[in-house]
Amino acid sequence: MNSRTEQRIALISVHGDPAIEIGKEEAGGQNVYVRQVGEALAQLGWQVDMFTRKVSTEQDTIVQHRPNCRTIRLEAGAVEFVPRDNLFGNLPEFVDNFLEFQRLNGITYPLIHTNYWLSSWVGMQLKKIQGSKQVHTYHSLGAVKYNTIKTIPLIASTRLAVEKEVLETAERIVATSPQEKEHMRSLVSTKGNIDIIPCGTDIEQFGRISRQAARVQLGLNPEDKVVMYVGRFDPRKGIETLVRAVGKSQFRGDKHLKLIIGGGSRPGQSDGMERERIEGIVHELGMSDFTIFTGRLSQEILPSYYAAADVCVVPSHYEPFGLVAIEAMASNTPVVASDVGGLQFTVVSEETGLLAPPQDEDAFAVAIDRILANPQWRDKLGQAARRRVENKFSWNGVATQLSELYTQLLQAKVQEEEPVLLSS
Ligand code: UDP
Incomplete structure (x- = not known):
């Protein structure tokens, strides 16, 4: 049996639900990324749980996408749509409900891959509370975005501080292009570990019709x-x-x-x-x-x-x-x-x-x-x-690279915990 079959990973995407219709205001690339990565990782043998925020009482709490891959919707604040710039205050409740989910199911996720700065804050708390390793993908960098818009939201200073902290503390940051890595280095921090693993697409789905x-x-x-x-x-x-x-x-x-x-x-x-x-x-x-x-x-x-x-x-x-x-x-x-x-x-x-x-x-x-x-x-x-x-840019190639990264990080954990053998 592949040793990875036992390996669990939590993908956290507080505001980008991987199980909803794509193409609406708050549903775009991030939702697609999380779902596709999750499904491809499950095919590679990972047990994948994707956590997001519940925005309607009509939504199922758990959506099973395929064997070993599901979306889990946690409550955080009112069960209704809230624009992402207003979500930060609800994150402590998201963390509490994540911990409660783990407790009820007898699970502790050793590795958490967070998406967007809001989720990065959640990941940083879980790292402090239970030592989970954190991989983070930004999807958008406040330091770049705020240079391109006229009205800077109130949340900006919090976002910039969180984006800096996660870069410096996560086990690994995934930049999706060399340009994004360069922005992190020049505008956010020179500290921290960054790998470049791009986004992908389904090369079977696109390109079949003339x-x-x-x-x-x-x-x-x-x-x-x-x-x-x-x-x-x-x-x-x-x-x-x-x-x-x-x-x-x-x-x-x-x-x-x-x-x-x-x-x-x-x-x-x-x-x-x-x-x-x-x-x-x-x-x-x-x-x-x-x-x-x-x-x-x-x-x-x-x-x-x-x-x-x-x-x-x-x-x-x-x-x-x-x-x-x-x-x-x-x-x-x-x-x-x-x-x-x-x-x-x-x-x-x-x-x-x-x-x-x-x-x-x-x-x-x-x-x-x-x-x-x-x-x-x-x-x-x-x-x-x-x-x-x-x-x-095929999803399978992207998921393979992510899988290798996760394996490397988890092995590093095992090595850290192994007792040091003194040579005789
Ligand atoms: N999309 C879709 N239907 C639409 C509009 C967009 O499925 O009517 C999908 C599109 O195929 C793509 C995603 O939404 O996968 C948009 O991702 P992109 O990274 O281009 O932009 P973002 O939304 O992240 O800013």
């Missing part, structure tokens, strides 16, 4: 020039830059130009307000007749959208990794992305797509047009993009 077949399925024409965005409605995502860029495209006026904007939103919440704002700009620029808002796209239909597009645009102001870029690339579709963060790692400019300065609508317009104007080059970029994902 552009032609996908267009038939979605009711698009073979001659259409399809520019697409997928992701949350959040000002940091830079959807406005994309809309203004397409408004300036040389193909404006061509009846085949189509702009597809995919992603869920809830009226009255911050994502609903951002969608309304974007719709307002589309209307103001006279682009409503060729812009399609699809709403949330399920993981089942997404591969067809990516495959149908001529180009997928990721115009974020800041992006620690950006799963959408590698999903599009896995689908043989080139990506035009902002020249920031993890996008500089995933997108190789002129080889798998193009990079443009963030918020520069003119540069985005030029980049998009270069790809739309040249279908042969589009195909070449798309094929190179697919190869890059196969080589570097």
Whole structure:
């Protein structure tokens, strides 16, 4: 029997529930990451429990994803949606309920992988209380994010302090790109242990359907020039830059130009307000007749959208990794992305797509047009993009690297605890 079969790991993702629908405001890359990593680790023989916060009384407390992999929802504060910036005060209760879960089930997790700064605080308490080892993935760094937004939230100073402490105390930090590691070193702390293990994508799910077949399925024409965005409605995502860029495209006026904007939103919440704002700009620029808002796209239909597009645009102001870029690339579709963060790692400019300065609508317009104007080059970029994902960003490869890291940390624990044998 594989020795890892006995090994338990807790993945903690307080605000990013791995078992819910992806594509809404607070559900995005982190939810996908935790679920995919959890499921892939279970396949490698780990007993994986993913802990998150319960946000509705209708939610099941435990969701079994596959053998040895489940999501466990703990209460922390009112059982309702709370924006992440307001969650910090509920974390002590999350820790208490985590300990209670362990007690009731006779489990103590030797290793905890935390996600986002809120969970890192939980992990640091568990480390102090019961000596659990901690691996942490940031998903977003306050020190970078606060440089890109106008209104700094009240929680900022707490977040920055927690992000520094976890970098200096966790057994290992997982940076998802060399750029993210560099930001940690230059903006957070020079202390602490960082490994680079990227995010991944399901290379079986994406890239199976051809552009032609996908267009038939979605009711698009073979001659259409399809520019697409997928992701949350959040000002940091830079959807406005994309809309203004397409408004300036040389193909404006061509009846085949189509702009597809995919992603869920809830009226009255911050994502609903951002969608309304974007719709307002589309209307103001006279682009409503060729812009399609699809709403949330399920993981089942997404591969067809990516495959149908001529180009997928990721115009974020800041992006620690950006799963959408590698999903599009896995689908043989080139990506035009902002020249920031993890996008500089995933997108190789002129080889798998193009990079443009963030918020520069003119540069985005030029980049998009270069790809739309040249279908042969589009195909070449798309094929190179697919190869890059196969080589570097498959979930199985990512989970194997994480598994090796966990094993190494757990073995280090065993060695530390072994009595020292005196030589005779
Ligand atoms: N997503 C989805 N449906 C949508 C919009 C987004 O499934 O309608 C998924 C998308 O496929 C990707 C994730 O949400 O896996 C977004 O991750 P990314 O890292 O690009 O951005 P984040 O949300 O973490 O900022």
